[in-house]
Amino acid sequence: MKIGILQNNPIAGDLTGNAAALLAAVRNAASTGADVCIAPELALCAHPPSDLLLSESFIVACGKTLQAMAQTLQSESLPPLLLGAPVANPVPQGKSIHNGAVFLRDGKVIVICRKVLLPCEGSREDQRYFEPGVACGMVQYKGWRLAVTIGEDIWNDRTFWHGRRTYETDPVAEAMTSGADGLINLAALPFQIGGDYLHERMLGWSAVRYRVPLLCANQAGGQDGLIYGGKSVCFSPYGAVTARAAAFAEDVLLVDLVKPGDPIDAPAPSDEADIWAALTLGIRDFVRKCGFSSVVLGLSGGMDSALVAALAVDALGPENVLGVLLPSPFTSGESIDVAEKLAANLGIKTHTVPIEPMMRAFEGAFEPVFAGRKRDVTEDNLQARIRGTVLMSLSNKFGHMLLNTGNKSEIAMGYCTLYGDSCGALAVIGDLYKTQVFSLARWYNQRQGHDRIPQFIIDRPPSAELHPDQKDEDSLPPYDVLDKILYDHIEMRMGFDTLCEVGHAPEVVKRTLHLLTIAEFKRHQGPPALCVSQRAFGSGWRMRIACKPAQ
Structure with missing residues (x-):
């Protein structure tokens, strides 16, 4: 079976434009022989849609757009499409919506699963908006059983992570007990310096552990300060990358599950190039x-x-x-x-x-x-x-x-x-x-x-x-000194004592942390920054303005 991975660059809230772009990508994939297509997490509305999700009319519009897309796919005899979108919570308790994966097939909108592991850090605020699901889903098509996961649902393998894990449960391990032939992850992973290596290593580990091909569809493009790097990827059951979509651009990647192809070398761009x-x-x-x-x-x-x-x-x-x-x-x-x-x-x-x-x-x-x-x-x-x-x-x-x-x-x-x-x-x-x-x-x-x-x-x-x-340098420490302190404190989260233990001068550390604290009011009024680090000011740094932190 051939799967078209649609790596889209949506505009937040533009349901009509995003749907049209996805349908165009399906047509492109179909012309190359795709039997079914997949698109990233929340591909319909763009990740993250933020407080658009609190609008009841927006959620209703999402449902109508999905239905119209399903009918278009059927009327044009196009392949079915699995994509991420907000979906209604069918029970009266909890939040009113889920972060869902829906399958558009035969003119119908079929909810396959609802995201189980909801993050609440940095730009990923799922817990603010969504009710968690209970399990990953399964798509059955042309004799294949494909387990479907969304975002962080695939990030909690206890055999990969050593030490503290973010979540207690591992939805993938539970899903794979049902005898899946392949594993799909709908992702919307913002770019971070050096993050691609860890992401691919983790996905490859899951492919090897369950001995199935693994496909990850990732979003591309900028969303305010967030930048999504694309690089959607396919792994063989032996953990080798057999296909990878373009970096930092929209793309349609065709993958053959029966004949996945030979392993390809991982790109090795410098941090500066990325x-x-x-x-x-x-x-x-x-x-x-x-x-x-x-x-x-x-x-x-x-x-x-x-x-x-x-x-x-x-x-x-x-x-x-x-x-x-x-x-x-x-x-x-x-x-x-x-x-x-x-x-x-x-x-x-x-x-x-x-x-x-x-x-x-x-x-x-x-x-x-x-x-x-x-x-x-x-x-x-x-x-x-x-x-x-x-x-x-x-x-x-x-x-x-x-x-x-x-x-x-x-x-x-x-x-x-x-x-x-x-x-x-x-x-x-x-x-x-x-x-x-x-x-x-x-x-x-x-x-x-x-x-x-x-x-x-x-x-x-x-x-x-x-x-x-x-x-x-009349007002600040030399930048080669200052930046090491700031990196260790902001990205590595070291406090005063640890900063001194690793070799930074105590008087310089004290002054640096003091200036960092009293400048908070300026950062709250500054423009959004394009985020490339593990912890950017704004989405990754949330400090009080009136604050006197213990050292």
Whole structure:
């Protein structure tokens, strides 16, 4: 039997558009000989649909759309389709809906199973919306019995995980006692650096354990800050990958369960290659799905804005990226020159809007109020807020989306100005530490074969240039020191004592954790970041603003 894996890139809530895309993919799969098709978890409405699931009318619309799809498949003599969608809870107790897998066959909508293991962490908030199911399901078609699992239902194999498991039960082990010939997982797994290796190793383990072919259909595309990497996959009963769909793109993958083919080598892209692909997809989809076609960003001559500009050009094309130079009296001539050189290398248009006249106007207006007080961070922040105002004005006037250029290190430390350089619709590199930003820029230049991002930008000490001779390290620890502490605390969840035990200087740790805590109010008002790490600010980091955590 041949199965078409439909790796879709849906838009949250767009039931009509998503259904049309899925039906088009079924037609594509049918033309290559597919007997049946499968699509990812919540493929109908996009993962995650969030509070759309609390709307009764939305759930009703999902049901009507599924019925219309089933009738279209029947009328066009197309293969049946197994896909993820919200389904009604048939009993009056508990939450009103399940995260379901439905089989569209013979003009009917057949609920095959309801997701059993419901996560409640990061972007995966199933417990907020869904009632858990009791067991995995089974599709019987053309003499095959295929066990069906959804998302985390396949993530709890006690023979794979050592130590603490997230859930007590293993729905797959229970389902496979029924004598399944194959195992299907409908997934919607967001991209994380290094996450593909663990995911495939775990799926391969299940294929070997039960000696059946295993197919995983995964979502592709950007959903706000989340990026889904695709790479839907098929395993032989011996745990070898025999087919893999495209990375970070829609695809239709045809798999023959009888003749699965020879094992294929696992792709070995660098972390930087995956990060670049993820971020460009995240930009492209966020801009497109929000109804924009072009972007604007400030070009300071620094590393962060240079990298964001390069990413935006790869995502949208140079004709859809506008760079804005916003020099002040403290901006060096080198910064202006290198920003212009970057723009020329990338092929993007620029505007230059000097902010000194606006600075003088504000200083004059504040002079009687600030009389007798020394210049301090107030005047520094004023420059950033003027720049933010100019950039937002250009966004409003010309219909460009404003991209934020802050990195994770700065966001963590609050080293940004609220309503200034923190403004923007999307924090493109908001989940990359400063050291990762430099590494990605070097990789990009190497891939280009020349210094498309001028080497001077990479080599110069980071500076906001808000007053004479300013350097980031005047206010922060060196980034190679800071980023290791932040990674160990945020991603690895080490507290003060453990951070010191692994070798970080206690005084630097104490100051870093203090700055991280008091900057929470800024992060709550910042734009969504494109997520690539295990724990991104926003969906992966939920801290109180008024908080005094024990060390």
